[in-house]
Amino acid sequence: MPPPDSAETKNWQSSRDSTGKESPLHREHLTESDTQSYHNAHVTHYPNRWSRYREILREPVAEFLGVAILVIFGAGVDCQVILSMNSGVASFPRGSYLSINFGWGIGTALGVWVSGGISGGHINPAITLAFATYRGFPWKKVPIYIFAQVMGGLVGAGLVYANYIHAIDIVEGGRHIRTQTTASLFSTYALPYMTNVSSFFSEFLATAVLVIAVFAMTDQKNLPPPTGLAPLLLFFLVLGLGTSLGMETGYAVNPARDFGPRLLTSMVGYGKAVYTFRNQYWIWCPILGPILGAQAGAFFYDAFLFTGEESFFNKPDARTRQLRLHAPPEQRPHPPAGADHTV
Known part of the structure; x- marks a missing residue:
């Protein structure tokens, strides 16, 4: 050429x-x-x-990398703030609870920024399922997206664990001692006074708010952010969720962000205790809570606010289709130019 x-x-x-x-x-x-x-x-x-293989792998790898970056920043700030409280690790604490909220917010923003233009920047199985249910995201892509997201969480947590392993040894008292004290740096565990129902509700509520905000951001008939600014808004969104709703359960709001690191901890010496905590807490709180909360938030937004054609709430019913069929030709809806007319 x-x-x-x-x-x-x-x-x-x-x-x-x-x-x-x-x-x-x-x-x-x-x-x-x-x-x-x-x-x-x-x-x-x-x-x-x-390049042929890359074309197939781009979207799942983008989701993998997005979640890995999220967890590197999130679990990394957890380790730095909590481990530095031990005088054997640092001479003075490096951070506060607000630092943790900033870390997770920055991780979310950068994870979406890296993956958004390639895969849509879901980096959250609850978001992927909500988009598949209400926005026409292909269901055939859902399994590979979720797998990539969970693996990204596992690898991101593994990198953070390798980086802080010596500090973890000091806090735990040895290389072969691993307890919930440091397991909670990677996955979420509810505070002792929280009941099972309250823990579920906390995750459900936080994720419902998250999805309502995400759906509003992607609604072209609402106030979508200028091109390229979605990660910045997500930073403020996650920062706000952490500072207002994050204390009680650690605000997983993302099954991959919790389950991937939980897999990692079970592989490096924490054992089955990460799964048996509070009668399989890991299933119904940081996994089912966000998934059901996302579905509820998406349902509410589409039922009352969204008018786009993607949602099943706005699909024409039988009566409307019948009226269109019998309408004069000049009153029938015309497909956009270049559209495929095949039925």
């Missing part, structure tokens, strides 16, 4: 009309050399073998 500024390329470009199609009136003026350049000029979608 000739260089972008070459005469051959300019001749080839001039031979195409405003629609991008070849103009017969201009084609006849091309020289034989120009004609050969015209035939050779094309965009190669897969310039090499790896």
